[in-house]
Amino acid sequence: MSxxxxxxxxETAERFAIGISFGNSNSSISHTSPEGKAEVIAxxxxxxxxxxxxxxxxxxxxxxxxxxxxxxxNASNTVGYFRDxxxxxxxxxxxxxxxxxxxxxxxxxxxxxxxxxxxxxELSTVTVSEITTxxxxxLRKSASDxxxxxVNAAVVTVPTNFTDAQRAALTEAAxxxxxxxxxxxxxxxxxxxxxxxxxxxxxxxxxxxxxDLGGTRSDVAVVASRxxxxxxxxxxxxxxxxxxxxxxxxIDHFAKEFIKKHKTDPRxxxxxxxxxxxxxxxxKKALSLGSNATLSxxxxxxxxxxxxxxxxxxxxxxxxxxxxxxxxxxxxxVKKAELDILDIDxxxxxxxxxxxxxxxxxVQSLFPETTKVLAPSTSxxxxxxxxxxxxxxxxxxxLIEEFEKDDIEQSTHPMVTVTPHLQKAIGVQLISATDExxxxxxxxxxxxxxLPARRTAQYAVPKAGGDVLVRVCEGLREIKVTKPEPKxxxxxxxxxxxxxxxxxSEEDEEEEIxxxxxxxSKPIAEFAIKGVKADGKVEVMVxxxxxxxxxxxxxxxxxKGGVRGMVEAPKAxxxxxx
Amino acid sequence: VLTExxxxxxxxxVVGSLSSATQRNVEPVGPHFLAHARRKRHQRTFSEDDxx
Numbered sequence: 001m002s003x004x005x006x007x008x009x010x011e012t013a014e015r016f017a018i019g020i021s022f023g024n025s026n027s028s029i030s031h032t033s034p035e036g037k038a039e040v041i042a043x044x045x046x047x048x049x050x051x052x053x054x055x056x057x058x059x060x061x062x063x064x065x066x067x068x069x070x071x072x073x074n075a076s077n078t079v080g081y082f083r084d085x086x087x088x089x090x091x092x093x094x095x096x097x098x099x100x101x102x103x104x105x106x107x108x109x110x111x112x113x114x115x116x117x118x119x120x121x122e123l124s125t126v127t128v129s130e131i132t133t134x135x136x137x138x139l140r141k142s143a144s145d146x147x148x149x150x151v152n153a154a155v156v157t158v159p160t161n162f163t164d165a166q167r168a169a170l171t172e173a174a175x176x177x178x179x180x181x182x183x184x185x186x187x188x189x190x191x192x193x194x195x196x197x198x199x200x201x202x203x204x205x206x207x208x209x210x211x212d213l214g215g216t217r218s219d220v221a222v223v224a225s226r227x228x229x230x231x232x233x234x235x236x237x238x239x240x241x242x243x244x245x246x247x248x249x250x251i252d253h254f255a256k257e258f259i260k261k262h263k264t265d266p267r268x269x270x271x272x273x274x275x276x277x278x279x280x281x282x283x284k285k286a287l288s289l290g291s292n293a294t295l296s297x298x299x300x301x302x303x304x305x306x307x308x309x310x311x312x313x314x315x316x317x318x319x320x321x322x323x324x325x326x327x328x329x330x331x332x333x334v335k336k337a338e339l340d341i342l343d344i345d346x347x348x349x350x351x352x353x354x355x356x357x358x359x360x361x362x363v364q365s366l367f368p369e370t371t372k373v374l375a376p377s378t379s380x381x382x383x384x385x386x387x388x389x390x391x392x393x394x395x396x397x398x399l400i401e402e403f404e405k406d407d408i409e410q411s412t413h414p415m416v417t418v419t420p421h422l423q424k425a426i427g428v429q430l431i432s433a434t435d436e437x438x439x440x441x442x443x444x445x446x447x448x449x450x451l452p453a454r455r456t457a458q459y460a461v462p463k464a465g466g467d468v469l470v471r472v473c474e475g476l477r478e479i480k481v482t483k484p485e486p487k488x489x490x491x492x493x494x495x496x497x498x499x500x501x502x503x504x505s506e507e508d509e510e511e512e513i514x515x516x517x518x519x520x521s522k523p524i525a526e527f528a529i530k531g532v533k534a535d536g537k538v539e540v541m542v543x544x545x546x547x548x549x550x551x552x553x554x555x556x557x558x559x560k561g562g563v564r565g566m567v568e569a570p571k572a573x574x575x576x577x578x
Numbered sequence: 579v580l581t582e583x584x585x586x587x588x589x590x591x592v593v594g595s596l597s598s599a600t601q602r603n604v605e606p607v608g609p610h611f612l613a614h615a616r617r618k619r620h621q622r623t624f625s626e627d628d629x630x
Contacts, residue, residue: 189605196608203610228610231602396607411615412606419614420599450604450614474597524596528589548596565590570598 017153017182017401018143019393020136021190022170024083024097025215025243026352027052027135028390029143032398038194038391040384043142049352049386050142053080053101054134056117063138072274075101077115081216085111085128087169094239097216100274104128132173140179153180155397157187157389159219160235182400182408187212188221189230190392191350194383195374196228197395203228205446206345211330211363212389213353215243220329222337222344224448227455231421231448234337238329243284243353245322250280250310253318254295258306266301275300287312288355316358326353327362340479341367342516349375354385420546422449424474424521428540430459431469441475441518444542454543458557461538467530472542472552473523482513525552527563532556545569 019030019038026049030040040048047065055067055078062070070078081097082104090106098104102113111128118124143151154174158167167184174181185193188210195201205226212219218241222233254276255267266272275297286293287310296307316323334341347363354360360375367373374382383391400408410416427443444455461468529538537557544550549569555562604611616622 183606185607186605189607193608223605228608229614230605230607230611232605233602392607399609399612410619411612414603416615416618417604417606418601419604421602423597423600426596448600448602450602451599452617473594522597523593526591526593530589544596548599550596552590563589565592567592567595570595 015153015180015401016147016149016151017155017397018147018151019157019190019390019395019397020139020154020179021157021187021389021393022083022136023052023214023389024081024217025052026050026386027139028387029139030387030390030394031143031147032394036398038197038394038398040387040390041143041146043139044145050139051080052083052135053078054131054138055079056115059117059119061117061134061138063135068278071101071278072271075270075274077117078102079113079115079126079131082111082113082128082131084217086132086173087129087163087166097244100270100277129169129173129176132170133176136174136177136179140177152178153182153397153401155183155185155393155400156181157190157393158184159237160186160188160221160232161219161237182403182405183396183412185393185396186221186232187219187350187389188223188232188235188348190390190396191348191388192223192225192230192392193395194388194391195348196225197392198383205449207233207339207343208346208348209330209333209344210348210350211326211333211354213242213326213349213351213359215352218242218326218329218351218353220333222333222339224446226446226449227453229450231450233339233448234333236329236333236336238325241322241325241329243281245325246284246319246353246356247277247280249319249322250283250295250315251276253310253315254280254306254308257308258300262302262304264301264304266306269301272301283310284315285355287315288357312357319358323356323359323362326359327366330363331366340514340516341371342479342514343477344371347371347373348388349373349382350385350388352386419450420548422447422451422453422544424476425518426524426542426544426550427473427475427518427520428457428459428542429471429473429520430461430538431471439471441473441520443475443518444540445544447477449544451544451546451548454541456539456541458537458539461532461536466532467528468532468538469526469528470538470540470554471523471526472540472550473520475518476521478517478519480515480517482515484512524550525565525567527552527554527565529554529556529563532559 021028028040032038042048043050045065050064051068053067055062055070078101080101085093090111095104102115104111112125114123114125116123140151171181191210208223210221217239219237221235224231224233259265266276279295279297283293283295291312294309298305300306354375357377360378364373364378376382425443425447426445427441429439429441431439444457539557540554542552547569550567553564
């Protein structure tokens with residue numbers, strides 16, 4: 001490319017990029033304000049979460065909320081839930097979510113929809129990539145209108161298991177809509193970035209679980225955040241779990257009530273079901289905000305209007321099973337990463353379903369109190385879960401907007417992204433001769449830190465000061481389980497009442513205490529700092545190279561000189577580890 | 579508080595080396611990654627990068 005244009009960048013027009021979160025159910029567009037704050041843009045209807053739905057009436061195209069409303073009267077010319085069909089084989093798709101709208105069909109090995117999108121009576125076959133193009137064109141227009149500039153580039157979020165074929169298909173579809181996709185970023189990482197980019201947040205090492213609870217699918221990822229760099233340790237997906245299941249709970253609830261009164265099942269008629277579905281979703285959203293919500297549908301079935309109320313407690317009771325599927329999925333992800341729930345520092349709930357207060361509370365009770373659960377009902381500083389992916393994309397877009405296309409490609413190349421990570425934590429032990437046994441290990445570089453890396457920390461020396469021996473070693477995290485002390489049973493007084501006492505003793509059984517303890521596994525280096533003042537501090541810096549060579553420097557805080565040394569890389573590291 | 583027996587040249591003694599690393603994929607996202615990519619592509623070290 002650069003040959004033909006003689007060194008001039010091929011895109012002569014100025015690039016103006018936004019962030020796009022493109023979902024099966026909803027999409028969002030966002031940009032970074034001149035002050036550097038990521039903001040989600042509302043479309044002309046005032047929606048920030050724009051349903052990924054297109055509908056055609058008399059050759060006119062409807063988009064977003066308006067198109068979604070057409071699911072009742074014009075279902076066969078309405079297309080939704082198509083993101084996951086893009087770049088896929090017809091055989092491999094699951095068409096279930098499209099049951100109530102235009103059905104996907106096989107077309108030249110790809111997926112297409114037969115809809116009437118022109119004034120003629122004839123149905124046209126529109127491929128899923130063409131639908132995506134039209135959807136993105138509308139999003140692009142909304143963003144351009146809002147920002148007053150021609151938006152021509154974007155960073156788009158995708159699920160972690162989006163294949164190369166899907167990425168390629170999305171790139172093509174976006175190009176046709178006039179959008180140059182600068183980079184695909186993974187949805188969970190976008191969510192972490194959205195939080196980390198806030199001015200008040202501090203970069204620190206943490207393990208984050210990102211639970212993306214969507215409309216028709218849910219994805220959970222365990223992310224190691226080390227020095228602001230993110231590594232995904234494990235992911236789990238459930239394609240049947242999402243907000244739609246919660247809608248179904250309400251649909252069934254209200255349908256039963258309707259049957260009791262009017263002896264007809266509104267679920268048996270497609271149009272009645274579509275009405276009930278739209279309204280149930282609204283009721284569900286209302287229940288995330290208030291403790292009571294109403295549902296009213298005009299002419300639900302047989303021309304009968306229906307209106308009813310439901311309170312949150314009732315809804316939570318009915319949804320118990322679905323809720324526990326969400327927490328199970330989260331537990332599964334932690335297990336898959338070979339971690340313990342005690343290891344998790346933060347849980348980020350994102351996706352529309354994360355607004356549900358009960359889910360956040362259940363997640364909080366799954367993890368120890370020290371784990372921060374970032375959701376509107378558990379943390380006052382939480383960001384709107386529906387905005388997270390789009391915000392992360394906008395931040396990334398603002399970071400790379402100025403880059404040359406080649407630069408972006410080279411930086412995201414596996415040559416750069418595949419990086420050695422520390423297998424074990426590296427920490428420091430301060431030892432005083434008198435009680436070596438009690439030397440505490442303090443991790444400095446955590447396991448799963450991408451290399452090269454360096455960390456510095458200050459440690460208080462033993463009270464008396466003097467000469468201090470510092471040992472740098474590898475450490476292993478272990479979970480220490482303390483069984484509750486067997487309670488001395490009060491001399492069986494209630495002998496005659498056996499049933500009762502049995503029950504009691506099981507109920508009262510104290511939970512075993514589980515905690516994280518560090519075990520040193522392998523010393524790396526020892527050094528001495530002499531003549532430290534009483535109550536002084538020692539500053540230790542450890543830098544690890546990509547080849548696992550370790551450089552250590554240490555000095556007394558405020559003191560002169562200090563010690564420095566180098567530990568050679570292990571011999572087998574060059575080719576043994578990949 | 580140092581044991582009498584302990585001594586080393588320049589007070590520094592190497593006693594081992596790190597366990598092998600695991601190869602993983604870093605997510606190419608965020609300012610810290612971009613800094614990492616820049617260092618890697620220009621083969622700079624942290625301190626060289628700080629100076630620029």
